[in-house]
Amino acid sequence: MTGRPSDHLIPRPLRFELARPHLIHRLSETLHMTVVALLAPSGYGKSTLLAQYARSTSRPVIWISCKEDQLDPTSLSQSLLEMACSHAGAEPSVRFEVHQPATPTARRLASTLSELNLNCDFVFDEVDLMGEETLSWLHAFINHLGEGHRVLLCAYGPEKLRLARQLADGTALVLDTRDLAFHPEETASFLLLRGLKGTQQQVHHSLEGWPAGIALYAAGATRHYHPSDLVKEAVGKLPAPIRQHLCEMAVVRLWSEDLVWQLNISLPPDWLEQVLHAGLPLTPMGNQQYKPHQLLLEHLTRELQRRPERLQHLSEQAAVLLEKQGETQQAYHAYLQAQQFSEALRLLGTLLPQLVQQRDFRRLRELLEKLPDPERTPSLTTLLAHSLIQTGAIKQGGQMLETQRQTGTLSPEGYAHLASATGRQGDPEQQLLLALEGKEHLQEGTMCPPLSWQVASALLALGRYQDAEPEVQALLEHAEKLGNPQELGQALTMQQYLLFAQQRYSEQQKVLVRAVHLFDGLGLPNQTIPLRLMLAEMEGLSGHFDAAHAHLQTIRRLALEEDSVYLPQITECQATLADWAGQPETALNLLEEALKQAESIDLRLFCAQIQYRMCDVLLRQKDFPRFQRTLQEVHQLGAAVPLYTHYQTFFDAVLALQNQQDQQAHTLLQQVLEQPPERQYHTRALALLLETERRLKLDSTHTQHLLDRAVQEQGSAQVLQLDAHLLQTTKPATPAVPTAQTLPTLNLCTLGGFSAQRSGQGVRISLSRSIEVLLWLTIHGPSTRDSIVDALWEGSGEEKNYDYFRVAVRRLRSDLQQAFPEVDNPVPFEGNVYRLSSQFAVHIDLQVLQQATLHPTPEHLQEALDLYRGDFMPDLEAEWINVLREEQREKTIHIALQLASLKQQQPLEAMSVYKRILKIDPYHQGAYLGVLEASHQIGGLPAVQQAFEHYRNVMEQELFEDLDPNVVRWVQNMGVKA
Numbered sequence: 001m002t003g004r005p006s007d008h009l010i011p012r013p014l015r016f017e018l019a020r021p022h023l024i025h026r027l028s029e030t031l032h033m034t035v036v037a038l039l040a041p042s043g044y045g046k047s048t049l050l051a052q053y054a055r056s057t058s059r060p061v062i063w064i065s066c067k068e069d070q071l072d073p074t075s076l077s078q079s080l081l082e083m084a085c086s087h088a089g090a091e092p093s094v095r096f097e098v099h100q101p102a103t104p105t106a107r108r109l110a111s112t113l114s115e116l117n118l119n120c121d122f123v124f125d126e127v128d129l130m131g132e133e134t135l136s137w138l139h140a141f142i143n144h145l146g147e148g149h150r151v152l153l154c155a156y157g158p159e160k161l162r163l164a165r166q167l168a169d170g171t172a173l174v175l176d177t178r179d180l181a182f183h184p185e186e187t188a189s190f191l192l193l194r195g196l197k198g199t200q201q202q203v204h205h206s207l208e209g210w211p212a213g214i215a216l217y218a219a220g221a222t223r224h225y226h227p228s229d230l231v232k233e234a235v236g237k238l239p240a241p242i243r244q245h246l247c248e249m250a251v252v253r254l255w256s257e258d259l260v261w262q263l264n265i266s267l268p269p270d271w272l273e274q275v276l277h278a279g280l281p282l283t284p285m286g287n288q289q290y291k292p293h294q295l296l297l298e299h300l301t302r303e304l305q306r307r308p309e310r311l312q313h314l315s316e317q318a319a320v321l322l323e324k325q326g327e328t329q330q331a332y333h334a335y336l337q338a339q340q341f342s343e344a345l346r347l348l349g350t351l352l353p354q355l356v357q358q359r360d361f362r363r364l365r366e367l368l369e370k371l372p373d374p375e376r377t378p379s380l381t382t383l384l385a386h387s388l389i390q391t392g393a394i395k396q397g398g399q400m401l402e403t404q405r406q407t408g409t410l411s412p413e414g415y416a417h418l419a420s421a422t423g424r425q426g427d428p429e430q431q432l433l434l435a436l437e438g439k440e441h442l443q444e445g446t447m448c449p450p451l452s453w454q455v456a457s458a459l460l461a462l463g464r465y466q467d468a469e470p471e472v473q474a475l476l477e478h479a480e481k482l483g484n485p486q487e488l489g490q491a492l493t494m495q496q497y498l499l500f501a502q503q504r505y506s507e508q509q510k511v512l513v514r515a516v517h518l519f520d521g522l523g524l525p526n527q528t529i530p531l532r533l534m535l536a537e538m539e540g541l542s543g544h545f546d547a548a549h550a551h552l553q554t555i556r557r558l559a560l561e562e563d564s565v566y567l568p569q570i571t572e573c574q575a576t577l578a579d580w581a582g583q584p585e586t587a588l589n590l591l592e593e594a595l596k597q598a599e600s601i602d603l604r605l606f607c608a609q610i611q612y613r614m615c616d617v618l619l620r621q622k623d624f625p626r627f628q629r630t631l632q633e634v635h636q637l638g639a640a641v642p643l644y645t646h647y648q649t650f651f652d653a654v655l656a657l658q659n660q661q662d663q664q665a666h667t668l669l670q671q672v673l674e675q676p677p678e679r680q681y682h683t684r685a686l687a688l689l690l691e692t693e694r695r696l697k698l699d700s701t702h703t704q705h706l707l708d709r710a711v712q713e714q715g716s717a718q719v720l721q722l723d724a725h726l727l728q729t730t731k732p733a734t735p736a737v738p739t740a741q742t743l744p745t746l747n748l749c750t751l752g753g754f755s756a757q758r759s760g761q762g763v764r765i766s767l768s769r770s771i772e773v774l775l776w777l778t779i780h781g782p783s784t785r786d787s788i789v790d791a792l793w794e795g796s797g798e799e800k801n802y803d804y805f806r807v808a809v810r811r812l813r814s815d816l817q818q819a820f821p822e823v824d825n826p827v828p829f830e831g832n833v834y835r836l837s838s839q840f841a842v843h844i845d846l847q848v849l850q851q852a853t854l855h856p857t858p859e860h861l862q863e864a865l866d867l868y869r870g871d872f873m874p875d876l877e878a879e880w881i882n883v884l885r886e887e888q889r890e891k892t893i894h895i896a897l898q899l900a901s902l903k904q905q906q907p908l909e910a911m912s913v914y915k916r917i918l919k920i921d922p923y924h925q926g927a928y929l930g931v932l933e934a935s936h937q938i939g940g941l942p943a944v945q946q947a948f949e950h951y952r953n954v955m956e957q958e959l960f961e962d963l964d965p966n967v968v969r970w971v972q973n974m975g976v977k978a
Helices: 021-028 046-056 073-088 102-113 132-144 164-169 184-193 200-207 211-218 227-236 240-251 257-262 271-277 294-304 308-324 328-337 341-358 361-370 378-390 394-407 412-424 428-440 449-461 465-482 485-501 505-521 525-541 545-562 567-580 584-600 604-620 624-638 642-658 662-674 679-695 701-714 718-726 768-780 785-792 799-819 846-854 858-867 879-902 907-920 925-958 965-973
Strands: 035-039 061-065 121-125 150-155 172-175 282-286 289-292 745-749 755-758 841-844
Touching (some): 021 172, 046 121, 046 150, 061 073, 073 132, 132 150, 184 200, 184 211, 184 545, 211 227, 227 294, 240 294, 289 294, 341 361, 378 394, 378 412, 394 412, 412 428, 412 449, 449 485, 465 485, 485 525, 525 567, 525 679, 545 567, 567 584, 567 604, 604 642, 642 662, 642 679, 745 768, 768 785, 768 879, 785 799, 785 879, 841 846, 846 879, 858 879, 879 925, 907 925, 925 965
Parallel strands (some): 035 150, 745 841
């Protein structure tokens, strides 16, 4: 042996490593298994996953990196026993004799391990490199290992492993490429971690979730290398007889030994084992069949295209064979490769109906794009265009349909799809015209539901709700008459849009729930995406953030898998929830991401809505320059939609209120209430209108009643907190709303020392690092593990710091769980991000300083100054703490100076404020000048002289500093001897 097995050999985290909590959870929850096998080609993160598990588990882990001829059974057994005994604090009770047969050695080791008072995980990395004798030892070791211990191993495939008995007994777990490939959300998280946005869906689908290919793309190496080069290198390592003929397998999409024989391809008997061991990306599909990765197929196809006659011959053979086997989709592709287009079209006719019914637009697009343009009928071209629009290629699909329109070959359904593309690009007037033009092509007495849908959609966007009602009613009646549940679901979807526009929210929710149940029952989850979006927003308005996030998590996965055009709306909804939860910075970041997603697929109309949302947040943050810039940009985008003008009206009303222009604000808010752009603005406008009526001493009884009813329907008054700074006479808690939805609150005091309380009772946070994690998540919002460790340990990525971090998080969870037993998980870890649960609120005293900075009324300024008992977290010395400490100190001084300037007519109070400043910063020139001015107001020159002498004494005798020349000059000008 060149080395000994050890837990010290566990690989350290890669610099950019994606945490895979769902897989680690599977490994952690299968401790009853005797063996866990990760079987996949190279590049699927097998070793990385096992290392993540080994670093995160509390169980003793012994890591064995397998190298052929380096691990003989005797020395391997002795080393494993010594390491296990070291973890148990015991001495090895046996020694293994050299050259003892493998099976008895393994049996004896397993028996000895059973006597230990702890359980171990034995990780064998790269089992493929084991020699035959050591493999025999491994199988015997697995067969005799006592309950509680476990073997985890990784290999390219199952060929060298004998696990049938364990699988039959239910004591073995196998994870293969389908488990180890990145999910769409993991691809998005990994690319975002590397600073790449806007291409997540395309990258995921083109690389089929292959971790190594995604990592190469994310590294920016595509200027020099492409993920396909990984495939090319692996193929190049194969023996010549395999390398020469493997390209002939490009004609089929599922590989097997039988297929090689049936197609008469001259590959040697062990070709599949060799291909697997070479690390080529293949996914086991059962029955000894493997699916090659798209990159591998593309590489082999390029090789085979150099022999066109052989390509056509093999493709024809494969097509006939696959069709006989019932593999219709594979046969379709084989006929296309053989250029047998009539046969391909025949099979396509059998594939399309089910895909259309399932609205599987990604697969429809994949099938139809492969068909050459001259072979597509007008109806197939229309269907392809529709699939392009539904998967984000709106402009491309729209252009295809417009070409058909110009040539007179566009069907009524095609007009509906073209109207849809036009509406999504921000032109509802043209959307309506196209839908009505399509209706003119219908035969008398017939109905085309997609056209009626587009007419209704355009009318709603134009604010013509009354005109939209007959179209919606016609859709419902038509679906009911036909008894078609899918069409009924579509009609209900449009009906809920109408009810939303008419502010009939209770009815809307009932229709939403009915439609979701209908589509779920039909097995059409993609159809629920827009519906669950609405439900998520309703849950958020009610303060049920966990339920809202659950809806979003469900539909985000669907949207990523299908390249859905709804992905920007999902991200925008996440931003809205963050804004309502009091996280404006997180909201702005998510809105920017949503804007990029919408721009990438040319959703002009939705881009306008996103930017209006950004304006709302920016206005509340008083970032007026950025607010004005964004408003100017968005005006042209949303000009075609009358409803969008009410965003501007709402902002004008807010600005009028801020400037004490109550009558103007009253008029503008009444206009907003006539047609609010979204439900939250209806409730917020009512609260602000109530405020203006009270300021203007108008009768507010009716408005109070409307506000009470609106909040009652929502189930929470939380959204009113967004405008709390404007509500001087109307408080968010004023409406008579049940308080059952009020969240329990953790109050954090950080100025002058740390304390945490819930309802006046102290909450103990046991570790200082746990306090830092809590403060970081409170101040910065959801964060990755790496970003938190980087801040708390000042850039040191040592493994021990990650261990400390895990302890800190675990203890923080435990401490918060004791204080909030009703909260499921106080510090959830989802999507590679830690956050504080939305089941409780957190209030930190720094928010009072921020409130005073944004809204410097005398009351807010005084409250903030009274709150400042000392520096931010004086007992902690992390760099990020020091930076924040200095920021809060400067902010407090600025607040105090503002307060003192408001008290110029009360010199004694002003003097007190200036002295508070000098306690914070003894060198502050402005505070000394303020003391001198207040002294002059109180006692004339003698008082100034006395104050100046005190200043001189402090500077020269206590601080050993020179006098500030500006202060000296000022007192001399006053006639004081200096």
